[in-house]
Amino acid sequence: MTCEPPLILVAxxxxxxxxxxxxxxxxxxxxxxxxxxxxxxxxxxxxxxPDLALLDVMMPGRTGWEVTRVLKDDARTASIPVIILTARxxxxxxxxxxxxGADDYIRKPFSPEELGARxxxxxxRR
Amino acid sequence: xxxxxxxxxxxxxAAVAGVLLMVARLVSVLVMxxxxxxERRKVAEMRARLLADERYARQLADEARTALAHQNxxxxxxxRMKDEFVAMVSHEFRSPLTAIRNYLYxxxxxxxxxxxxxxxxxxxxxxxxxxxxxxxVEDLLLFARIQDGKMRxxxxxxxxxxxxxECVESAGPAAKYAGVRLQRGGDETxxxxxxxxxxxxxxxxxxxxxxxxxxxxxQVHVDLHGSDDAIVIEVSDTGPGIxxxxxxxxxxxxxxxxxxxxxxxxxxxxxxAISKAIVESHGGAISARRRDPxxxxxxxxxxxxxAAAEHNVHQTAGATS
Numbered sequence: 286m287t288c289e290p291p292l293i294l295v296a297x298x299x300x301x302x303x304x305x306x307x308x309x310x311x312x313x314x315x316x317x318x319x320x321x322x323x324x325x326x327x328x329x330x331x332x333x334x335p336d337l338a339l340l341d342v343m344m345p346g347r348t349g350w351e352v353t354r355v356l357k358d359d360a361r362t363a364s365i366p367v368i369i370l371t372a373r374x375x376x377x378x379x380x381x382x383x384x385x386g387a388d389d390y391i392r393k394p395f396s397p398e399e400l401g402a403r404x405x406x407x408x409x410r411r
Numbered sequence: 412x413x414x415x416x417x418x419x420x421x422x423x424x425a426a427v428a429g430v431l432l433m434v435a436r437l438v439s440v441l442v443m444x445x446x447x448x449x450e451r452r453k454v455a456e457m458r459a460r461l462l463a464d465e466r467y468a469r470q471l472a473d474e475a476r477t478a479l480a481h482q483n484x485x486x487x488x489x490x491r492m493k494d495e496f497v498a499m500v501s502h503e504f505r506s507p508l509t510a511i512r513n514y515l516y517x518x519x520x521x522x523x524x525x526x527x528x529x530x531x532x533x534x535x536x537x538x539x540x541x542x543x544x545x546x547x548v549e550d551l552l553l554f555a556r557i558q559d560g561k562m563r564x565x566x567x568x569x570x571x572x573x574x575x576x577e578c579v580e581s582a583g584p585a586a587k588y589a590g591v592r593l594q595r596g597g598d599e600t601x602x603x604x605x606x607x608x609x610x611x612x613x614x615x616x617x618x619x620x621x622x623x624x625x626x627x628x629x630q631v632h633v634d635l636h637g638s639d640d641a642i643v644i645e646v647s648d649t650g651p652g653i654x655x656x657x658x659x660x661x662x663x664x665x666x667x668x669x670x671x672x673x674x675x676x677x678x679x680x681x682x683x684a685i686s687k688a689i690v691e692s693h694g695g696a697i698s699a700r701r702r703d704p705x706x707x708x709x710x711x712x713x714x715x716x717x718a719a720a721e722h723n724v725h726q727t728a729g730a731t732s
Binding site for chain 1: 502545
């Protein structure tokens, strides 16, 4: 349709982290929707069909991994690229994210530059 | 008493003798039987005692086995708890650090308003300390993983010369700030199969240590030498050197030299312990020596192909042929 800027879903239960991510993405010209937990993230994804989902792993209710799996298993949302935000760093944890179907991950504490670059790369890949 | 004579007498005598013999045999059999009975009873008793002993021993063994199984379960449970704890702690530290780092960036980039000089200076200090805290958290978490034997290497063939160049470049600003001349010598390139990120971490650590401990006007020299089977990297400085009685403790976790403590040089005492673990997991060696007349030299020797990781190499990269 028109060249509306991409819509990004940001799910993180920590409001402070969520706010600065939203600030950064909106500043870069994207449209942003938010969720504070896994279930809300799923509802938002099904309702708004975002162009990209940034999902924190450790959220109350469904974890980022579980949300990813549900999104990737459903034909309506399977094509939404998912970037996992994780404060965990063990290889096993990263493997779990990819096994769930995630397309990329960003380790916390990330820099604003890294966030911007990964988001941009993922949107271009689409 | 009647006396018998003649052949009849002999026959009777033989008969009597025969009877007597039979009686004697009977008696001896009876006695034997009695003895046997006693023996048999003793054997039975002994057998019963042995059986009881065996039962008891089995019971003890069973109890010990159950206790061990319980203990094992408990240890596994503790291990899981520790893993979960480390994961939780890393989350609890890294999330706030993410927030601080990103808000500071927005402020320093003047994305929410212009800054005057004192504001900028203070925010820069906050940022520097955030970086320090981030490094500390990462060091502590990595150290915990090393202690658990859970550090994994992802090895690949790479040019150590290139890794070294990156480390020297990124240390440039710190060297300049400290007034220390940072030079590189030896071979330009030397390839080896290593975990690039981890070896970079070791070199970063040695170079930043050297800069930290070298007074303004001094110099830090980084040297690389490759051969067919090993690579030698040496980082030397013109700092105060390490006291003879402290050289042996340098790689001990949390150890800090008297100089570092007195001069309040920032650090956790984990950098060298982590470096040692990384180098050794590559099958290499790290050592330190005092230089004449002053300064310290650290030497890292890495095998070109880490013996322990050989199968890993083919898995991740197939880099060797």
